[in-house]
Amino acid sequence: MKLLVVESPAKAKTINKYLGKDFIVKASVGHIRDLPKSNKKAIDIKGDFTPYYEVVAGKEKIIEEIRKEVKKAKEIYLATDPDREGEAIAWHLAELLDLKYPRAKRIVFNEITKDAVHEALEHPREIDTNLRRAQEARRVLDRLFGYDLSGLIWKKVRYGLSAGRVQSPALRVLVEREREIKSFIPETYHVLGGEFQTAGGKRSDLKGSQGPTLGNRVTLTCEKEPKEKAEAERIIAAGNKGVWYVKDAKESEAKRETRPPFITSTLQQAASTILGFSPSRTMMLAQRLYEAGAITYMRTDSVNLAEVAQRQILKFVHDNFGGTYAKANIFKTKSKTAQEAHEAIRPTDIFKRELGADEAQKKLYRLIWTRTVASQMAAAEMLKTKIIANIKEEEIPDFSVIGTRIIFDGWLKADPGARSEEINLPALKKDDSLKLINLNAEEKQTVPPPRFTEAGLVKELEKREIGRPSTYASIIKTLEDRGYAEKINRSLKPTDTGEVVSTFIEENFGKYISDTFTAEMEGELDDIAVGKREYAKTLKNFYGPFTKDIKAKENIEKLTTLGEASPEFKCPKCGSSMVIKLGRLGKFISCSRYPDCEGALSIEGHEIKGDEPIGNHPETGEPIFVKTGRFGPYVQLGVSEKGKKKIKPKMASIPKGKNPTEVTVADALVYLSLPRVLGAHPDTGKNITASIGRFGPYVVHEGDFRSLKKDDVYTITLKRALEILAEPKKPRGFVKKKKAE
Numbered sequence: 001m002k003l004l005v006v007e008s009p010a011k012a013k014t015i016n017k018y019l020g021k022d023f024i025v026k027a028s029v030g031h032i033r034d035l036p037k038s039n040k041k042a043i044d045i046k047g048d049f050t051p052y053y054e055v056v057a058g059k060e061k062i063i064e065e066i067r068k069e070v071k072k073a074k075e076i077y078l079a080t081d082p083d084r085e086g087e088a089i090a091w092h093l094a095e096l097l098d099l100k101y102p103r104a105k106r107i108v109f110n111e112i113t114k115d116a117v118h119e120a121l122e123h124p125r126e127i128d129t130n131l132r133r134a135q136e137a138r139r140v141l142d143r144l145f146g147y148d149l150s151g152l153i154w155k156k157v158r159y160g161l162s163a164g165r166v167q168s169p170a171l172r173v174l175v176e177r178e179r180e181i182k183s184f185i186p187e188t189y190h191v192l193g194g195e196f197q198t199a200g201g202k203r204s205d206l207k208g209s210q211g212p213t214l215g216n217r218v219t220l221t222c223e224k225e226p227k228e229k230a231e232a233e234r235i236i237a238a239g240n241k242g243v244w245y246v247k248d249a250k251e252s253e254a255k256r257e258t259r260p261p262f263i264t265s266t267l268q269q270a271a272s273t274i275l276g277f278s279p280s281r282t283m284m285l286a287q288r289l290y291e292a293g294a295i296t297y298m299r300t301d302s303v304n305l306a307e308v309a310q311r312q313i314l315k316f317v318h319d320n321f322g323g324t325y326a327k328a329n330i331f332k333t334k335s336k337t338a339q340e341a342h343e344a345i346r347p348t349d350i351f352k353r354e355l356g357a358d359e360a361q362k363k364l365y366r367l368i369w370t371r372t373v374a375s376q377m378a379a380a381e382m383l384k385t386k387i388i389a390n391i392k393e394e395e396i397p398d399f400s401v402i403g404t405r406i407i408f409d410g411w412l413k414a415d416p417g418a419r420s421e422e423i424n425l426p427a428l429k430k431d432d433s434l435k436l437i438n439l440n441a442e443e444k445q446t447v448p449p450p451r452f453t454e455a456g457l458v459k460e461l462e463k464r465e466i467g468r469p470s471t472y473a474s475i476i477k478t479l480e481d482r483g484y485a486e487k488i489n490r491s492l493k494p495t496d497t498g499e500v501v502s503t504f505i506e507e508n509f510g511k512y513i514s515d516t517f518t519a520e521m522e523g524e525l526d527d528i529a530v531g532k533r534e535y536a537k538t539l540k541n542f543y544g545p546f547t548k549d550i551k552a553k554e555n556i557e558k559l560t561t562l563g564e565a566s567p568e569f570k571c572p573k574c575g576s577s578m579v580i581k582l583g584r585l586g587k588f589i590s591c592s593r594y595p596d597c598e599g600a601l602s603i604e605g606h607e608i609k610g611d612e613p614i615g616n617h618p619e620t621g622e623p624i625f626v627k628t629g630r631f632g633p634y635v636q637l638g639v640s641e642k643g644k645k646k647i648k649p650k651m652a653s654i655p656k657g658k659n660p661t662e663v664t665v666a667d668a669l670v671y672l673s674l675p676r677v678l679g680a681h682p683d684t685g686k687n688i689t690a691s692i693g694r695f696g697p698y699v700v701h702e703g704d705f706r707s708l709k710k711d712d713v714y715t716i717t718l719k720r721a722l723e724i725l726a727e728p729k730k731p732r733g734f735v736k737k738k739k740a741e
Contacts, residue, residue: 001024003069006028008027014112033096035052035054049535066093067097075103077105078094078127079107083299084131087128110296112290113348156504156559170479171501174493175499178499187446191441196219196220196435197435198217218425218426218434222399223400241393245391245432246428247398258376258379262368263300263302264345268455268472270455279472279476289355295348300343301333314328317373317377325378327376329376374414379411380408386402461475464515466519484497500559511549569589622637625639633654634651634654676714686702688721688725701725704729
């Protein structure tokens with residue numbers, strides 16, 4: 001019997017169809033070992049940076065199942081993904097199960113098809129130590145960076161905040177753009193346009209000109225946009241008096257070349273722009289398509305196509321669109337630090353136009369299919385015509401218009417969504433007369449640069465060499481999950497917390513989140529992957545200076561105040577000046593005499609009332625207040641009664657994103673409903689309760705706490721809570737460590 005091990009059950013199911021009865025296919029379900037979550041001693045920082053791994057919680061049963069099959073197997077194949085992460089998983093399996101080469105062999109394939117799997121089985125190899133070491137270096141590096149810097153931020157800014165080697169530079173990109181937007185000063189300019197009628201006559205010799213020669217109208221725009229209103233008025237006045245003519249009519253042929261097939265970053269950008277998918281959703285869907293055998297491996301920065309795949313695509317184009325459309329195009333990867341030479345992302349069978357288990361998968365597959373087919377097609381050919389007009393009497397800027405007509409659609413035939421609308425112009429030639437119908441001027445103002453969309457941020461990170469294609473989705477998700485950025489419509493806006501954290505890191509550790517440092521570190525990891533750089537030396541060169549810089553900042557003052565508020569804001573209670581502070585839910589303005597005075601305003605300047613209730617509880621009649629405390633805005637039911645010992649009113653935090661000035665009595669009652677008793681457990685008769693604690697929302701039964709990841713703590717039902725409590729609880733703490741060799 002032969003054993004083949006992969007990461008994913010879905011991948012195992014697909015591969016199992018291609019192998020005979022001699023094979024057993026098992027899945028590790030991702031990583032089986034990792035660094036302990038909360039113990040710095042997991043890494044030997046005083047020696048050679050050896051990591052100490054522990055079995056991932058919940059994987060013990062899976063490991064035992066694989067171990068049983070290992071005992072029975074004559075040959076073992078580790079077929080995890082063809083990248084550094086996959087190489088690391090294969091190594092961890094081999095270490096944990098004591099598998100040695102040649103009994104246990106490493107195989108890789110870029111697509112899950114019968115031919116690819118059998119081809120891989122014919123060419124096994126040993127585990128690539130360099131690739132595995134590169135993954136390990138990244139994991140250890142990220143842990144050291146995040147653990148040390150996050151610890152300092154907890155002390156100096158606020159508990160619970162974090163930093164990351166790649167996360168923080170990405171946040172800096174968002175914050176820098178936000179600063180540009182806030183500091184932007186708009187400038188006025190004028191857009192001048194005119195509508196003209198052609199005088200008729202002989203047809204122009206321009207091939208791009210279309211339509212009859214009489215009665216045609218054409219709109220031209222001034223090539224200069226004057227800032228001064230007086231200049232705009234002068235041009236309009238001169239134009240209205242002058243005699244217009246065609247100063248020049250130019251025609252040129254142009255080609256629109258096709259684009260290379262998708263790599264990870266371009267797939268994420270296109271899926272975000274065209275389909276509205278977030279990068280994390282795109283990668284999840286692509287993973288499922290890959291595991292089902294529909295597409296090649298989706299974590300790649302290579303634009304190459306296998307020769308057999310290219311021939312298949314060219315045949316499809318020839319048979320379906322015609323021989324003039326087929327063209328073998330070879331693309332080169334732009335990135336200087338491209339990782340392992342995988343293929344581009346493409347369908348495994350180009351003759352299958354539609355695949356996917358649901359509509360979202362089908363949409364993504366069609367996007368990949370279209371881009372792949374178009375990549376092996378001829379360029380689109382077009383004629384561009386530019387008409388320039390002016391007056392004879394006075395010097396004014398030229399007015400012009402450009403028209404485009406496609407004469408051969410080329411790859412646009414396969415990808416009509418990329419086609420721009422044609423602009424056909426009337427037949428005109430140099431010195432033709434034009435009759436002015438009207439001229440107009442529209443006053444406009446320049447606008448600040450836009451915030452990054454998810455697609456735009458991926459493109460920017462790739463341009464700056466921050467992270468790698470496989471990390472972009474997780475970077476963006478991390479920024480959102482940790483409350484450092486929020487999505488507004490389709491744009492990413494750094495939150496108050498994100499801006500404060502980024503500013504703190506920039507001012508104290510700017511070197512470590514600079515584009516240069518981040519790109520150079522990625523290059524060093526790439527060098528480890530190809531055996532050009534040593535693991536321990538790389539980490540030592542980083543960690544020595546880094547830890548010194550951390551220690552040098554341990555005595556800086558705690559960042560409790562972000563600065564003085566504008567003088568126009570005065571404390572609503574005592575009239576004192578105000579300061580800006582960071583609360584759990586963002587920035588707010590507090591009295592400079594706090595805690596002697598608790599006056600506070602929202603960052604927009606609205607009073608966060610502490611003395612006047614917003615209303616009363618409908619049943620008890622107790623007043624309800626909206627206040628701001630150390631951890632941000634909250635609601636309070638009732639007041640402390642003098643003379644009674646330590647009786648505190650009931651309080652509840654106002655959820656993130658809710659403006660405290662807009663909280664109603666109905667809202668407050670929802671917030672104050674916690675903790676909620678959902679009902680009795682059918683087995684014990686003891687109550688199950690839902691509430692929010694230090695680490696977020698949870699349900700609890702007899703001391704058994706379970707975090708709520710997707711369920712709403714305010715609406716979760718007893719039935720759903722029982723389902724969550726029935727799931728095996730992930731154990732905490734250490735298991736026996738095994739030293740990595």
